[in-house]
Amino acid sequence: MEVEGSEHVHRTGIWRPIWSSSRSRWLQACPRRYILQYVAGRGGRVAHDKPRRWLWRQGRWAPPHELMLRAVRDTLRKWMFEAHAGVLWTLPTARDMMEDEFSRTLESQNIEMGRLQKRLQRSRSLHHTPSEDVIEKILQQGNLILRRAYNHPLLGELLKCGFHGEWQPLDPFTTTKTASGTAYLTPDLIIKGPQRWVLIRLSTNAWKVEPDDVGIVESAGMLLWAINEPTLPVKAEEYEIARISHTEMGWRTWRIPAHQRMLEDARVLIKADINAARQLIIKAGPDLDIDIVPLSEKEWRCRTCGYRFNCPGGSNLHRAKTQQMASEIAMQTASA
Numbered sequence: 001m002e003v004e005g006s007e008h009v010h011r012t013g014i015w016r017p018i019w020s021s022s023r024s025r026w027l028q029a030c031p032r033r034y035i036l037q038y039v040a041g042r043g044g045r046v047a048h049d050k051p052r053r054w055l056w057r058q059g060r061w062a063p064p065h066e067l068m069l070r071a072v073r074d075t076l077r078k079w080m081f082e083a084h085a086g087v088l089w090t091l092p093t094a095r096d097m098m099e100d101e102f103s104r105t106l107e108s109q110n111i112e113m114g115r116l117q118k119r120l121q122r123s124r125s126l127h128h129t130p131s132e133d134v135i136e137k138i139l140q141q142g143n144l145i146l147r148r149a150y151n152h153p154l155l156g157e158l159l160k161c162g163f164h165g166e167w168q169p170l171d172p173f174t175t176t177k178t179a180s181g182t183a184y185l186t187p188d189l190i191i192k193g194p195q196r197w198v199l200i201r202l203s204t205n206a207w208k209v210e211p212d213d214v215g216i217v218e219s220a221g222m223l224l225w226a227i228n229e230p231t232l233p234v235k236a237e238e239y240e241i242a243r244i245s246h247t248e249m250g251w252r253t254w255r256i257p258a259h260q261r262m263l264e265d266a267r268v269l270i271k272a273d274i275n276a277a278r279q280l281i282i283k284a285g286p287d288l289d290i291d292i293v294p295l296s297e298k299e300w301r302c303r304t305c306g307y308r309f310n311c312p313g314g315s316n317l318h319r320a321k322t323q324q325m326a327s328e329i330a331m332q333t334a335s336a
């Protein structure tokens with residue numbers, strides 16, 4: 001069992017890819033960002049090597065609204081664990097925790113950006129602190145999401161210590177060993193239903209209630225966690241997979257019965273991603289030549305990317321891609 005951010009630290013010093021749904025998405029969306037955060041920044045916040053730690057933190061940069069969603073998610077997790085232990089929180093307790101966490105992460109992110117500005121020797125500030133009004137509005141949204149969770153038929157019952165069935169909140173930052181490698185697959189919650197176990201992923205930031213095709217396969221990864229657990233059934237058919245996500249309309253549930261084919265699909269996805277990550281590293285070479293790693297496909301991704309200040313894609317993606325292509329052609333011509 002490993003903690004998020006420490007996953008690439010191995011006694012041998014060899015980098016091994018770890019699968020998670022966000023890594024999977026970044027691998028496709030921007031291989032450069034994947035390499036910067038998960039390979040060059042390996043070891044994460046606990047890396048002894050300062051540049052690695054900086055890179056990891058830089059990759060964690062997020063706009064204030066996203067920081068609020070992370071704070072809500074973390075608060076809900078802590079709240080669930082307390083409720084499961086029989087400790088009853090009030091809504092104001094949860095709200096205070098969310099607001100504290102939001103303020104702390106916003107401040108530490110601003111400090112990090114100040115340090116980055118010095119390292120890059122930029123005269124202009126790399127961040128601007130949102131005004132009190134903007135922060136107030138963001139926090140109001142966070143409070144609304146918590147209030148809606150409190151009033152949700154299932155989440156509310158769990159949070160109010162009123163659920164009488166068998167359930168368990170889990171830490172999604174623990175890893176699972178699969179045949180292809182290590183992966184983050186642990187659900188946020190497991191509940192024993194009348195017929196099946198329900199594996200639930202909580203999401204504070206969903207575009208829509210139903211996940212896309214890849215999202216369904218990612219959710220099926222929870223099955224791999226479940227069948228590895230000694231106290232749980234080994235057959236996929238004994239589970240349902242579910243996502244309870246917060247959308248503009250409030251908390252909504254998507255759930256489907258699981259079957260063996262989903263397990264296979266999840267295994268195939270994880271294997272393909274881990275192989276693609278290895279190929280990317282081989283392409284970058286032993287010195288991790290970041291300049292030859294492909295940039296983002298879409299410009300909008302660069303707008304909120306923590307590496308946009310020192311990645312050429314961040315200032316002009318189109319120009320950066322053209323230059324990268326030109327140097328690839330020049331290298332091919334030179335070696336022909």
Ligand code: SF4
Pocket residue numbers: 030032033036295296301302303305306307308311312313314
């Ligand atoms: S700035 Fe754009 S191209 Fe560069 S790492 Fe970020 S998303 Fe990728």
